[in-house]
Amino acid sequence: MIFLVALRVVIGWHFLSEGLAKLSDPNGFQSAGFLSQAVGPYADFFHDMVPDVHDWRKTVDTAAVQWDSLSDQEKKKETPPYIKWGDSVASSWEKLTERISDYSVLSEEQRKEAEQILAARKNQLQEYLKSNEEDLDAYLHELSRLADWRADPGAESIPFKRERIAGKSRELKGEAATWKNWVLQVEDELRTGILSLAETEEQQKLARAYSPPMTAAGAMDRFIAYSHVAIGACLMAGFLTRLASLGGAGFLVMVVMTNLPWVAGAAPTYYQLIELTALLTLATTAVGRWGGLDFFVHYCLIRPCCTAKGGE
Numbered sequence: 001m002i003f004l005v006a007l008r009v010v011i012g013w014h015f016l017s018e019g020l021a022k023l024s025d026p027n028g029f030q031s032a033g034f035l036s037q038a039v040g041p042y043a044d045f046f047h048d049m050v051p052d053v054h055d056w057r058k059t060v061d062t063a064a065v066q067w068d069s070l071s072d073q074e075k076k077k078e079t080p081p082y083i084k085w086g087d088s089v090a091s092s093w094e095k096l097t098e099r100i101s102d103y104s105v106l107s108e109e110q111r112k113e114a115e116q117i118l119a120a121r122k123n124q125l126q127e128y129l130k131s132n133e134e135d136l137d138a139y140l141h142e143l144s145r146l147a148d149w150r151a152d153p154g155a156e157s158i159p160f161k162r163e164r165i166a167g168k169s170r171e172l173k174g175e176a177a178t179w180k181n182w183v184l185q186v187e188d189e190l191r192t193g194i195l196s197l198a199e200t201e202e203q204q205k206l207a208r209a210y211s212p213p214m215t216a217a218g219a220m221d222r223f224i225a226y227s228h229v230a231i232g233a234c235l236m237a238g239f240l241t242r243l244a245s246l247g248g249a250g251f252l253v254m255v256v257m258t259n260l261p262w263v264a265g266a267a268p269t270y271y272q273l274i275e276l277t278a279l280l281t282l283a284t285t286a287v288g289r290w291g292g293l294d295f296f297v298h299y300c301l302i303r304p305c306c307t308a309k310g311g312e
Helices: 002-024 043-049 053-059 061-069 072-077 081-103 108-131 133-151 159-195 201-209 216-237 241-258 270-283 294-311
Strands: none
Touching: 002 216, 002 241, 002 270, 043 241, 053 061, 053 081, 053 159, 061 081, 061 133, 081 108, 081 133, 081 159, 108 133, 108 159, 133 159, 216 241, 241 270
16 A cells, blocks of 8 residues: 555656646747657657648658659759748748737838848748758658658568668658758747837737747647646645546557557657556556545545435
């Protein structure tokens, strides 16, 4: 009994500390990096949960095979996929600038300054893509090679081929993340620069109140952080212990599914499996009543209710 209570408290402390760390992260907790590393049969499901920065996958990744199949002469007549993506980013920044300018009620002169800031950022984007042209072309070529590897009949059955595909996939996702994160950083600087143009007290008040719309990924990340805090606090206090244990176990099931231990190239998830087993064990016991608030929940609420029904 004592060790089960200790196990409940320790796991609760782990969840609580992780949740508080996520909430206190100045850059904001993001699960995208972890989800993008998923391998195995459920990899595509988890990859689709990662926010697609300005339709990168649709604009760049899906065009890789077709682009790589073109001759050098044909490529000179076509616009590279990453340039099309850059045009999409620039268009999105234009809409962002217009939205912030309207929201902050900027004057005509301040709007002109906002347009200058936008123009500078768009030029910065063009120069960045141009300076990374060779790496981006190589990225498209490697994506095309990866597609060929996956089409190989032995891609799933031969271990070394599975490992090669998993490794190359992680490598390319890491490269793409570098370019996408740079764009997001510049976009944030663009947003901050335009908001800083507010001069009057009313404008500054509106500017401070402005925040970009929360994405589905952002909402999920916040939910993960707050649910960790709630699960951890409940386990430590022994309150709604079975529900908290099942909630924590459900989260760990998702973590393990991203990197199943028997899949080639999977990251280690053994300690998650151990904690998952411990949580399921706690869920089958009355450990919340042993030195926890579930004692009062059971004897003050649940037991009288059950007794009354039995008497009827």
